[in-house]
Amino acid sequence: MSKEEIIKIEKENTELNILQDTIITGWYFPKFPFVCNINISPNVKLFCKSLIEENNINGTINIYSSNNSELNLSLILKLYGNNELEIANYIEENQNVSQINIKVLQMDSKKSTIKTVGVIKKNTKDNDFTEKVKVLNIKEEKIKCMPELIVLSNEATANHSVTMKTFTDEELFYLESKGLNKLLAKKIIVEGFLNN
Amino acid sequence: MFKITNLNVLIKNKELLNNINLEIKEQEVHAIMGPNGAGKSTLLKAIMSYPGLQKSIGKIEYENQDITNKLPNEIANLGIYYLAQNPMAIEGVTTSELIRTALQEKGKWKDIFTFNKECNKICEILEIPKDFIHREINVSMSGGEKKKQELLIMHFLEPKLIILDEIDSGLDVDAVKIVANFLKEYLKEHEDCSILLVSHQPLLLKYLEPTHVHLLINKTFIKNGDKKLKDEILENGFQKFNGTML
Numbered sequence: 475m476s477k478e479e480i481i482k483i484e485k486e487n488t489e490l491n492i493l494q495d496t497i498i499t500g501w502y503f504p505k506f507p508f509v510c511n512i513n514i515s516p517n518v519k520l521f522c523k524s525l526i527e528e529n530n531i532n533g534t535i536n537i538y539s540s541n542n543s544e545l546n547l548s549l550i551l552k553l554y555g556n557n558e559l560e561i562a563n564y565i566e567e568n569q570n571v572s573q574i575n576i577k578v579l580q581m582d583s584k585k586s587t588i589k590t591v592g593v594i595k596k597n598t599k600d601n602d603f604t605e606k607v608k609v610l611n612i613k614e615e616k617i618k619c620m621p622e623l624i625v626l627s628n629e630a631t632a633n634h635s636v637t638m639k640t641f642t643d644e645e646l647f648y649l650e651s652k653g654l655n656k657l658l659a660k661k662i663i664v665e666g667f668l669n670n
Numbered sequence: 671m672f673k674i675t676n677l678n679v680l681i682k683n684k685e686l687l688n689n690i691n692l693e694i695k696e697q698e699v700h701a702i703m704g705p706n707g708a709g710k711s712t713l714l715k716a717i718m719s720y721p722g723l724q725k726s727i728g729k730i731e732y733e734n735q736d737i738t739n740k741l742p743n744e745i746a747n748l749g750i751y752y753l754a755q756n757p758m759a760i761e762g763v764t765t766s767e768l769i770r771t772a773l774q775e776k777g778k779w780k781d782i783f784t785f786n787k788e789c790n791k792i793c794e795i796l797e798i799p800k801d802f803i804h805r806e807i808n809v810s811m812s813g814g815e816k817k818k819q820e821l822l823i824m825h826f827l828e829p830k831l832i833i834l835d836e837i838d839s840g841l842d843v844d845a846v847k848i849v850a851n852f853l854k855e856y857l858k859e860h861e862d863c864s865i866l867l868v869s870h871q872p873l874l875l876k877y878l879e880p881t882h883v884h885l886l887i888n889k890t891f892i893k894n895g896d897k898k899l900k901d902e903i904l905e906n907g908f909q910k911f912n913g914t915m916l
Binding site: 643644645646647648649650651652653654655656658659662663665666667668669670 | 718720721722741742743745746747751752754757758760761762763767768771772775776806823827
């Protein structure tokens, strides 16, 4: 049986232990720099599918996976202001499955840096790690994406990808040639990006 | 109904088309033929105000309106539908969402039941699966499937001038017939409609016989005619016409 939880990061250093199957239903981020460590217990699943609309985040989320645990993290980050966010998954034991999907939209003309880290430790076995980061540049903003994947085990499956896109002339022209004005065309592309 | 007068088209000050003149009336099917790189696709894109293409001289008129400098969506909403040679894929957006949004913009959206019923009917005619409407626009589709999907969209937008850039590319023999028949039926059902197409392929031009043929060589129309010109071109190639001028 799963429990639902909202992750409230209220201190500079927060430690959370996930002892049973959990569905994260929301996040609360502070307006000061923070580090949040989430420890997934053995044989436990942590599932999160959240839309996070925030401004001026500055912090790190470290997720530690134990034996036979499962992490399924899907985040849509609609960001305002300047943000610096690191999301790391450390796989320290065996037979873990981690799937991380992050979509990033910068909604104004500020700057954000998103760092994603995956570490599979030495002497671990049968771990499966997949991470996909997709960024949509809406305006002239700068989004910096820094993916990092460190695999120290010989018996792991791991892959990560980052795709960055903006509105292309061809996409916009296609939708405009169907009768949509430019604003509506962009809106539909953003919605498509979020839904995809 | 549709008229181009003395049109020159440039990109970054480089001339792509020179002194183009064209007039299309209702129920006419105009075919533009010519060697690769002549400017055929450029002309179709220029009509739709494709970004980057400059119309330095000349005018394009549609239903007595000057559309030379109108935006693509404005041109589309006047009743012109453009089907590109390689239709764009838009991830995350389904065909049904696009059609619904476009119809809502025109104030022509009825209801989901009418829409679905009409969709099913058109999918059957075009011989495409009914779930196509719920797939992402042109994503992971074959060339032929993309073209049929574009015709499905066209049906709902009800254009009066249909502009087709090599619609037959990527279509198998049977699909060419289906597409041609679909267009012929559409033309029959819409008395004020006409078609402007680019094609090299005898099969499409056999099923969808043009009433007017224009030969575009080296950035300009060098000869205009009817279906006899088409037959001449298909038999003899373009070399015969090099050096010919209107």
